[in-house]
Amino acid sequence: MTIDEKIGAATPKWNYPEHILSLQPSVIREILKLTSRPEIISFAGGLPDPSLFPLDEIAESTKRALQEYKGAAVQYTLTRGITPLRELLAKRISDRGAATEVANLLVTSGAQQAVDMVTRVLTEPGDTVLTEYPTYVGALQIFDYRQINVVSAEMDENGVITDQVEEQIIKHQPKLIYTVSTFQNPTGISMSEERRIKLIELGRKYGIPIVDDTPYNELRFTGQNIPTLKALGGDDVITIHTVAKILAPGLRLGWINARKEFINVIEKIKQSDDLHAGTLNQYICHDFCKRGLLEPHIEKIKKHYGAKRNLMLSEIEKQFPAGIKWTKPDGGLFLWVELPEHLSARELLERALKKNVAFVYGQPFYPDGSVTNTFRLNFATATHERIVEGISRLGSLLTEVI
Amino acid sequence: MTIDEKIGAATPKWNYPEHILSLQPSVIREILKLTSRPEIISFAGGLPDPSLFPLDEIAESTKRALQEYKGAAVQYTLTRGITPLRELLAKRISDRGAATEVANLLVTSGAQQAVDMVTRVLTEPGDTVLTEYPTYVGALQIFDYRQINVVSAEMDENGVITDQVEEQIIKHQPKLIYTVSTFQNPTGISMSEERRIKLIELGRKYGIPIVDDTPYNELRFTGQNIPTLKALGGDDVITIHTVAKILAPGLRLGWINARKEFINVIEKIKQSDDLHAGTLNQYICHDFCKRGLLEPHIEKIKKHYGAKRNLMLSEIEKQFPAGIKWTKPDGGLFLWVELPEHLSARELLERALKKNVAFVYGQPFYPDGSVTNTFRLNFATATHERIVEGISRLGSLLTEVI
Numbered sequence: 001m002t003i004d005e006k007i008g009a010a011t012p013k014w015n016y017p018e019h020i021l022s023l024q025p026s027v028i029r030e031i032l033k034l035t036s037r038p039e040i041i042s043f044a045g046g047l048p049d050p051s052l053f054p055l056d057e058i059a060e061s062t063k064r065a066l067q068e069y070k071g072a073a074v075q076y077t078l079t080r081g082i083t084p085l086r087e088l089l090a091k092r093i094s095d096r097g098a099a100t101e102v103a104n105l106l107v108t109s110g111a112q113q114a115v116d117m118v119t120r121v122l123t124e125p126g127d128t129v130l131t132e133y134p135t136y137v138g139a140l141q142i143f144d145y146r147q148i149n150v151v152s153a154e155m156d157e158n159g160v161i162t163d164q165v166e167e168q169i170i171k172h173q174p175k176l177i178y179t180v181s182t183f184q185n186p187t188g189i190s191m192s193e194e195r196r197i198k199l200i201e202l203g204r205k206y207g208i209p210i211v212d213d214t215p216y217n218e219l220r221f222t223g224q225n226i227p228t229l230k231a232l233g234g235d236d237v238i239t240i241h242t243v244a245k246i247l248a249p250g251l252r253l254g255w256i257n258a259r260k261e262f263i264n265v266i267e268k269i270k271q272s273d274d275l276h277a278g279t280l281n282q283y284i285c286h287d288f289c290k291r292g293l294l295e296p297h298i299e300k301i302k303k304h305y306g307a308k309r310n311l312m313l314s315e316i317e318k319q320f321p322a323g324i325k326w327t328k329p330d331g332g333l334f335l336w337v338e339l340p341e342h343l344s345a346r347e348l349l350e351r352a353l354k355k356n357v358a359f360v361y362g363q364p365f366y367p368d369g370s371v372t373n374t375f376r377l378n379f380a381t382a383t384h385e386r387i388v389e390g391i392s393r394l395g396s397l398l399t400e401v402i
Numbered sequence: 403m404t405i406d407e408k409i410g411a412a413t414p415k416w417n418y419p420e421h422i423l424s425l426q427p428s429v430i431r432e433i434l435k436l437t438s439r440p441e442i443i444s445f446a447g448g449l450p451d452p453s454l455f456p457l458d459e460i461a462e463s464t465k466r467a468l469q470e471y472k473g474a475a476v477q478y479t480l481t482r483g484i485t486p487l488r489e490l491l492a493k494r495i496s497d498r499g500a501a502t503e504v505a506n507l508l509v510t511s512g513a514q515q516a517v518d519m520v521t522r523v524l525t526e527p528g529d530t531v532l533t534e535y536p537t538y539v540g541a542l543q544i545f546d547y548r549q550i551n552v553v554s555a556e557m558d559e560n561g562v563i564t565d566q567v568e569e570q571i572i573k574h575q576p577k578l579i580y581t582v583s584t585f586q587n588p589t590g591i592s593m594s595e596e597r598r599i600k601l602i603e604l605g606r607k608y609g610i611p612i613v614d615d616t617p618y619n620e621l622r623f624t625g626q627n628i629p630t631l632k633a634l635g636g637d638d639v640i641t642i643h644t645v646a647k648i649l650a651p652g653l654r655l656g657w658i659n660a661r662k663e664f665i666n667v668i669e670k671i672k673q674s675d676d677l678h679a680g681t682l683n684q685y686i687c688h689d690f691c692k693r694g695l696l697e698p699h700i701e702k703i704k705k706h707y708g709a710k711r712n713l714m715l716s717e718i719e720k721q722f723p724a725g726i727k728w729t730k731p732d733g734g735l736f737l738w739v740e741l742p743e744h745l746s747a748r749e750l751l752e753r754a755l756k757k758n759v760a761f762v763y764g765q766p767f768y769p770d771g772s773v774t775n776t777f778r779l780n781f782a783t784a785t786h787e788r789i790v791e792g793i794s795r796l797g798s799l800l801t802e803v804i
Contacts, residue, residue, distance in 0.1 A: 058464075209416055
C-alpha cells in the first residue's frame with residue numbers, strides 16, 4: 001500500500017497572504033531576462049562589469065583567511081559581523097570624514113537587506129516613507145512588500161528639492177526619508193552640499209531619520225567630492241554601504257552605519273532573520289582590504305567606468321536628436337534620459353529590442369508609476385565598441401520617432 | 403560655523419516599534435558569551451566542531467569555482483540560487499527517496515532564514531503555529547518577532563505525540579506545523595515512521611503545511627534510517643536543509659524543498675529581502691559536492707560525533723545518580739537531560755559554571771517557558787578528555803543536589 005493510499009485524502013491547497021501574492025516580480029529582472037541574448041547590446045543592467053572583479057585576489061584572500069583564522073573563518077560568528085572587519089571599516093569611514101566607531105556598524109547580507117531591515121526598524125505596515133522621485137526600484141519593492149506607503153519629492157540637477165521634502169513631511173508625516181544621495185540610481189544625480197545640509201535640518205526639525213543608500217559613492221570620475229550626509233549629519237543619518245559596486249556583488253556584503261541604539265535594535269532583527277552575514281565572505285573582504293588592495297582596485301574601476309561614461313556621453317551628444325535631455329553624472333553607473341512628454345520609453349524599448357539594443361524604461365522607478373518618458377542607461381558594463389554601436393542605433397531610432 | 407551650529411535643533415529621538423524593542427536576545431547566545439573562557443568545559447554550544455571543517459578543500463573549491471565560472475562566481479545571480487547547485491541538490495535528494503525537481507528548490511542564506519521566510523509565506527501576525535514541546539529556540543525567536551502565537555504538542559521517545567497534535571489543531575487552527583523530525587534540537591529524539599505517516603495524514607486532513615527542519619538528518623550514528631517526511635508526504639511537506647552541520651555554518655547556505663507554487667511565492671520574498679544567497683558560497687558548495695567530497699566528509703564527521711556520543715552516554719551512565727533521565731539519540735549533536743521536577747536546571751547551571759562546566763538549560767526551548775527541570779548537552783564539540791572530565795564534574799554536582 002502506498003503512502004497516498006494509506007493517507008487517503010488528497011493533497012490540500014494552501015493559502016498565502018494576499019499582499020504576497022499580489023507582489024510583482026521586479027520589472028528590471030524581467031527586462032534582464034529579455035536582454036541576456038549575446039547579440040543584444042544591453043545598457044539595461046544594474047550590474048557592475050564582471051571583467052573587473054579581482055578574481056585571483058579573492059581566491060588568494062580566501063586561502064589566507066582560512067590559513068589565518070582556520071575553523072573560525074567558516075564557523076558561526078557575531079550577528080553584527082566579524083570584529084576585525086568592523087574595526088577596519090570604522091577606521092576607513094572615519095578617515096573619510098564621518099566619525100564612526102565599531103559599535104555604529106552592523107554587517108548585512110548586502111545593501112538590499114540593509115534597506116529592508118532599516119525599514120522594518122523604523123516603520124510598521126501602513127506607515128509612510130519619503131523618497132526621491134524617481135528612486136531605486138529595489139527600495140520600492142521593499143516598501144511594497146512591507147505594506148508601506150510612499151510619497152516623494154522631485155529632483156533637479158542638485159538632487160532632491162528640499163522645499164518639496166518639507167511640504168511632504170508636513171502633509172504625510174513620513175517615518176523615514178530614503179535617499180540615494182550620490183550618483184543616484186536611476187538618474188546619476190548627486191545632491192549638492194547645500195541641499196544635504198537642508199535635508200539634515202529637516203530630519204532634525206521633524207525628528208525623521210534620513211537613510212542614505214550609498215552604493216555608488218566611491219565611484220567619482222569627475223568633479224569635487226561632496227561631504228557625505230553622514231559626515232554632515234552624524235547621528236541624524238543612517239548610511240547603507242555595500243561592496244557590490246566596489247568589489248563584487250556575489251559576496252553579498254554590506255553594512256549599516258547608525259547611532260549605537262539603532263544598531264542594538266537592528267541586531268535583534270538580523271539575528272532572527274538569518275543569524276549573521278556569511279563568515280568567510282567577511283574574512284575575504286577583510287583580508288582584501290587589509291592587504292591594501294581595495295583602494296587601488298577602486299581607482300582601476302573608476303578609470304574604466306569613467307572612460308565609458310565619457311564615451312557614452314560624447315556618442316549621445318553626436319547621435320541623439322534635439323528634444324532629448326540627459327544627465328551628465330560625475331560618477332556611478334547610470335545616466336538618465338528624458339524624452340519629449342508624448343513619447344513612451346516603454347514603446348521605445350520594444351522598438352529598440354528589435355534593433356538588439358536594450359535599456360530600462362523609467363516608469364518602475366516612480367513610486368506612482370506616472371512618468372512614462374524617461375529611461376536609464378548603464379554606461380559601465382558594455383564594451384567601448386558596443387557603446388558606440390548601441391548609442392548609434394538608439395540615436396537613429398530616436399531620430400525616427402521624434 | 404559647524405554643521406551643528408548651522409542646523410541648530412538638537413538630534414531628535416527616534417521611535418522603534420514596540421514589538422521589536424520587547425524582543426529578547428537569544429538566551430543561548432547569552433550563555434555562549436559566558437562560556438567562551440577556555441577553562442570552561444562547554445556542552446552548551448549548538449556549534450559543529452570547527453576542527454572538522456574541510457578548510458583546504460574549501461580553499462581549493464573557491465579557487466576552482468573562480469577559475470571555472472570567472473566573474474559569474476562573484477556576480478549577482480538568480481534569486482532561487484545558481485542552477486548547477488540546485489540541479490545537484492535535486493538529484494541528491496531524489497536519490498535519497500524524495501522525488502525532487504530543480505523547480506522545487508530555492509537556496510537560502512542558511513536554515514534560520516528559511517524558517518523565517520516559510521513562516522512569512524504561511525502566516526500573518528496574530529496567526530498560530532504548532533510546534534513540538536520543547537522545540538528549536540531559533541524558531542521560537544522568529545515566531546516571537548513575527549508576532550505569531552505558538553501552541554505545542556508533547557513528545558515521547560517516538561517523537562511528537564500525534565493525538566495531541568490533532569487536539570491542538572482542532573482547538574487552535576494553526577497555519578503550519580513546525581517539526582525538527584530527526585535528532586531534534588534540543589532533545590535528540592527522532593519521530594518514528596508511524597508518527598510521520600500520522601502527522602502527514604493530519605496535515606492533509608486539516609490542510610496544514612508541515613515544515614520539517616532537518617539540520618541533523620544526515621548525522622545518523624546508529625539505528626535504521628527512517629523515511630523522511632518529504633519522502634513520505636511529498637507536496638504536503640516543506641523541508642528545510644542547511645550545510646551548517648554537514649559542511650560549515652559560516653557559508654550561510656540552506657535550501658527549501660517545497661511544491662513549485664510555494665517556491666514561486668517565496669522567491670518574491672527572497673528577492674525583496676536580500677536578492678539571493680551568496681554566489682561564491684554556492685559555487686564553493688557546488689564544487690565541493692561535484693568533486694565527491696561531501697559524502698566522505700559526512701562519514702568522517704559521523705565517526706567523530708558518534709564516538710563522542712558513545713563516550714558521553716557511557717560517562718553519564720557511570721557518573722549521574724539515580725533519579726536523572728536522559729535521551730540516547732541515534733544521531734545529531736545533542737542529548738537531553740531531565741532532572742527530578744523539584745530541581746531547577748537554571749540553578750544547576752549557576753553551580754556548574756562555578757565548576758567550569760556549562761550546558762544550556764531547557765526553559766527557553768518550551769514555548770510557554772513553564773518547564774524548568776531539563777537541560778541540553780552538546781556531545782559533539784568538546785574533546786574526549788573534556789567530555790570525561792565535564793561529565794564527572796556534572797555527576798558530582800548532581801549527586802550533591804539530588
